Amino acid sequence: xxxxxxxxxxxxxxxxxxxxxxxxxxxxxxxxxxxxxxxxxxxxxxxxxxxxxxxxxxxxxxxxxxxxxxxxxxxxxxxxxxxxxxxxxxxxxxxxxxxxxxxxxxxxxxxxxxxxxxxxxxxxxxxxxxxxxxxxxxxxxxxxxxxxxxxxxxxxxxxxxxxxxxxxxxxxxxxxxxxxxxxxxxxxxxxxxxxxxxxxxxxxxxxxxxxxxxxxxxxxxxxxxxxxxxxxxxxxxxxxxxxxxxxxxxxxxxxxxxxxxxxxxxxxxxxxxxxxxxxxxxxxxxxxxxxxxxxxxxxxxxxxxxxxxxxxxxx
Amino acid sequence: xxxxxxxxxxxxxxxxxxxxxxxxxxxxxxxxxxxxxxxxxxxxxxxxxxxxxxxxxxxxxxxxxxxxxxxxxxxxxxxxxxxxxxxxxxxxxxxxxxxxxxxxxxxxxxxxxxxxxxxxxxxxxxxxxxxxxxxxxxxxxxxxxxxxxxxxxxxxxxxxxxxxxxxxxxxxxxxxxxxxxxxxxxxxxxxxxxxxxxxxxxxxxxxxxxxxxxxxxxxxxxxxxxxxxxxxxxxxxxxxxxxxxxx
Numbered sequence: 001x002x003x004x005x006x007x008x009x010x011x012x013x014x015x016x017x018x019x020x021x022x023x024x025x026x027x028x029x030x031x032x033x034x035x036x037x038x039x040x041x042x043x044x045x046x047x048x049x050x051x052x053x054x055x056x057x058x059x060x061x062x063x064x065x066x067x068x069x070x071x072x073x074x075x076x077x078x079x080x081x082x083x084x085x086x087x088x089x090x091x092x093x094x095x096x097x098x099x100x101x102x103x104x105x106x107x108x109x110x111x112x113x114x115x116x117x118x119x120x121x122x123x124x125x126x127x128x129x130x131x132x133x134x135x136x137x138x139x140x141x142x143x144x145x146x147x148x149x150x151x152x153x154x155x156x157x158x159x160x161x162x163x164x165x166x167x168x169x170x171x172x173x174x175x176x177x178x179x180x181x182x183x184x185x186x187x188x189x190x191x192x193x194x195x196x197x198x199x200x201x202x203x204x205x206x207x208x209x210x211x212x213x214x215x216x217x218x219x220x221x222x223x224x225x226x227x228x229x230x231x232x233x234x235x236x237x238x239x240x241x242x243x244x245x246x247x248x249x250x251x252x253x254x255x256x257x258x259x260x261x262x263x264x265x266x267x268x269x270x271x272x273x274x275x276x277x278x279x280x281x282x283x284x285x286x287x288x289x290x291x292x293x294x295x296x297x298x299x300x301x302x303x304x305x306x307x308x309x310x311x312x313x314x315x
Numbered sequence: 316x317x318x319x320x321x322x323x324x325x326x327x328x329x330x331x332x333x334x335x336x337x338x339x340x341x342x343x344x345x346x347x348x349x350x351x352x353x354x355x356x357x358x359x360x361x362x363x364x365x366x367x368x369x370x371x372x373x374x375x376x377x378x379x380x381x382x383x384x385x386x387x388x389x390x391x392x393x394x395x396x397x398x399x400x401x402x403x404x405x406x407x408x409x410x411x412x413x414x415x416x417x418x419x420x421x422x423x424x425x426x427x428x429x430x431x432x433x434x435x436x437x438x439x440x441x442x443x444x445x446x447x448x449x450x451x452x453x454x455x456x457x458x459x460x461x462x463x464x465x466x467x468x469x470x471x472x473x474x475x476x477x478x479x480x481x482x483x484x485x486x487x488x489x490x491x492x493x494x495x496x497x498x499x500x501x502x503x504x505x506x507x508x509x510x511x512x513x514x515x516x517x518x519x520x521x522x523x524x525x526x527x528x529x530x531x532x533x534x535x536x537x538x539x540x541x542x543x544x545x546x547x548x549x550x551x552x553x554x555x556x557x558x559x560x561x562x
Contacts, residue, residue, distance in 0.1 A: 072404070072405045073404075073560070074401060074404055074405065074559070074560060075560070076560060093404075093405060093406070093407065094407050094409065095407065096406075096407045098405065099405075100402075100405035102398060102401055102402055102405065103398075104398050106397030106398045106399050107399065108326070108394065108399045109326075110326040110329050110330065111322070111325075111326060111329075115322075115325075119318060119319070119322050120406060122318045123318070123319075123406045123407050123408050124406070124407060125407070159402075162402065166406070166407075172405075
């Protein structure tokens with residue numbers, strides 16, 4: 001058998017494999033990054049499928065921005081390899097497969113919003129039509145304004161427009177809502193979801209649990225350069241120690257409350273009882289059924305601080 | 316790359332005050348010096364040119380040097396600090412294309428400065444050259460700004476936004492003085508005269524002096540300028556890469 005036939009057979013089997021296994025949009029394999037003595041990212045192993053919206057959740061200094069920098073080829077890993085659609089980050093950026101919204105990316109002075117967006121569009125091989133970008137980023141009314149004379153929230157929208165202008169298959173957003181008020185945030189995430197709905201992959205970094213909860217299919221929690229939790233919002237919340245149910249028992253006895261379904265801990269302080277639970281629905285139902293008069297009932301999700309403390313505490 | 320170049324040029328010319336000063340300063344100095352020195356009917360001993368014509372080249376060089384040096388350095392440093400260049404790094408635009416576009420854009424601002432001094436010389440001091448010599452002078456001097464534009468991008472990639480302005484001005488003055496743009500190199504001390512011979516600014520002005528005096532510039536001018544361009548350009552690209560990628 002000639003070697004050429006063998007080559008062809010290898011090639012054919014390669015094709016079969018790639019059509020069966022969906023290609024990862026993002027892969028980190030044993031990636032570490034140190035800045036001097038500071039280990040920003042340690043032994044990161046991550047696979048993200050095409051078409052997902054994924055949140056990278058973590059406090060400041062968790063390594064989110066460094067991980068994103070490596071994904072965009074802006075930061076070189078100290079060890080390991082990063083792949084974007086099976087290629088190097090540099091290649092993926094050069095061929096226009098990635099669009100990015102960086103933290104504090106100031107806008108270029110001296111140009112209008114339309115000019116900046118149109119310019120960045122033109123750098124990509126298959127950009128989105130200009131009017132579509134402007135309307136998706138809610139910028140139609142600001143198109144003629146100078147890009148360097150906008151409010152913080154408006155400038156963030158322009159940055160978002162720059163990130164999507166080239167219609168990239170992978171959209172990367174580093175703490176996109178940091179300069180926005182509540183209303184801007186809401187409309188920003190609506191824009192992001194509209195963009196992601198086209199089967200595109202979105203990775204965003206945030207330190208707000210609610211944002212990750214509402215906008216991501218999958219949440220990757222990072223702390224001190226490592227992944228400490230990875231899953232859906234429900235799984236993350238469960239791993240973060242569930243929620244709390246609080247009420248005022250008055251002078252009723254609080255013994256036996258820790259036996260209610262889902263309850264993992266109880267704390268009575270200053271006339272109010274706080275139950276930690278993994279299943280607040282079941283706990284509340286059982287609480288009413290127990291015959292105790294319940295006043296001032298409050299159900300709270302675990303806040304992020306607690307979540308990080310508990311998640312990093314496990315490691 | 317062409318789109319980025321167009322964008323840079325558009326931004327540059329939109330800064331009207333800046334464009335005005337890059338033109339007004341050399342024209343103003345030309346009027347001042349030529350009115351002082353041309354009265355005495357002085358002849359430059361090195362080139363054999365009369366003062367008005369000699370100063371035409373000196374001030375056109377001075378203006379072109381200023382325009383190509385000051386346009387990019389501070390601006391590039393500020394863009395680096397503000398994150399705009401990082402944003403560009405995340406697009407398909409390549410780093411070398413950014414540098415080349417910056418260099419060409421700086422050169423584009425040198426052209427009006429050279430032309431304005433030329434027009435002033437012709438109109439107020441009755442400097443007469445054949446159309447061919449005018450064209451050769453402007454053309455050669457425009458291309459000759461290449462090493463300064465490269466130096467400017469190098470400064471912008473190396474130092475922060477605060478230091479870029481003074482660093483640029485220091486280079487501007489040193490190159491002007493050593494290049495013999497303010498006063499003839501022949502009156503400098505011997506050591507400086509030897510250094511002057513190898514500076515890009517002296518060789519740059521020599522292109523102009525040779526052309527207006529009616530002879531072809533020496534090939535060594537082209538070599539020295541090309542060598543400076545190659546070295547400064549390579550350093551600028553390396554410095555820019557170092558400044559934008561955290562390794």
